[in-house]
Amino acid sequence: MDWDKLRIFHAVADAGSLTHAGDVLHLSQSAVSRQIRALEDSLGTTLFHRHARGLILTEQGELLFDATSSMVRKLDTTAARIRDSEEEVFGELKVTTTTGFGTMWLVPRLAKLYERYPDLKIDLMLEERVLDLPMREADVAIRMKEPAQQDLIRRRLLNIRMRLYASPEYLERMGTPHTIEDLRQHRLICQSPQTPQVSSGAVLVQTLLTHNMTSMLMVNNYFGVLQGVINHVGIGVLPDYLTADFPQLTRVLPEIESGEVPVFLAFPEELRTSRRVSAFRDFVLEEIQSIRKLQNETDS
Template sequence: MILTEQGELLYSATRDMAKRLAAATARIRDSEDAVFGELRVTTTTGFGTLWLAPRLTKLYDQFPNLKIDLMLDERIVDLPMREADVAVRMKEPSQADLIRRRLMDVRMRFFASKAYIDRHGMPETSDDLMRHRIVGYSPNANQVSAGQAWLRPFLSADTPSHLTMNNYYGVLQATLHGLGIGALPDYVAAEATELVNVVPSQASGVVPVYLAYPEELRHSKRVAAFRDFILEEIALYRRSLKDREET
């Protein structure tokens, strides 16, 4: 038993030493002027797959020697211990020694394909929604609490058929193909022009989106390149939403 505890302590110490060595190596690399090398970015599967990844072409066009390791996970990684370099999170980070910036606010809303509406009719009220098949995130999967609390009553309604899953890409595809009314983040549906926002008054609470990275990477050229890129893309995204609302 004593040997097991000693082994665990040795393993933990070795792992922490390896992380600190990686952090020191990264600091040396970050002192260079050029933007090159690996940048580990962590975010949720939904945001990374449906919003961030399609936009990365612009970043690579500007910095062709940059290598992005996009880590898609609902788990909150330890940035100070350098499990990742940069995080885009759906809540304000609570870890100390992080630089953070609020990027935008997201809400969950209901969307349906035009084909679904033609076949099943347009719901006008929340009570109408209760009589439709809802396609949404599984209540048992790790997700932001605002979306989970908002969707729960609709999934609990006395409707014989719903579809839930732990991936917003799947929810989007099922909704596009007319399987039901999808509960999706508005950043997803904003660019899916074939979807219609049904019962617009129905929306979740605000989900803030934050960019965060360790204080020690304040002067990192790789982090600065990614930060400036995502801030520019957020500005373009907001502008496109405003233009759409005005037309």
């Protein structure tokens, strides 16, 4: 089969439109249409159903699209390996992690990474959905549980717990609770137990809610909870790794905390030799070590 025609077919199937595919390929709609018709003629089958809403793959088209998608992933991986030299780190790196960890911990540290590798291009995807690394939805993932997918290299970064924190200004104004019952006199800031989050955090919040809090602020991610705490809105449920960057936070009711939450970094086996992945992994591990050192100094 003609590689050019397959490339054009893949772009059309991905875009669902001759016009959009033409824009991506810098070809006219008529040129794209001719190539698709030629490919269909060479295969002796119809690859698309045409209708007013666009193009839909036929059964035969789906089979071919699966094959071209696999080819594209392999070509992307090969191109990444070729671009990565032994001495330089550059090009695109797709990283995924949760909204809370990404906004509160990772993004504030990326300036250091860019100082080392100014030509690195990071595509950071912050969401609770677990992206499929073997299918190359992302190159590297930092997740709050051990990945279940096969063919991944994984490394436990640290263990965290959800705890109660407040600002000194809030506690000076409203007083410090000494028992869990005292929390009813305060405003609790947390995520709803039904919001996608680590299960230990949801369990802790559910336990606190059984004490009939009189005033609450629920936010759908930990970054919003943090903003409420540092702006003296109330007492928030937050991950303990924040104490390294927000030493002004005061822990409230130290006996109350969630179960341990493991944090893992993972990437596909096929990216084992990627310089971009190695550079990012080493950077994250260095930053984690600095947190542990600070926590040990605080504890001592």
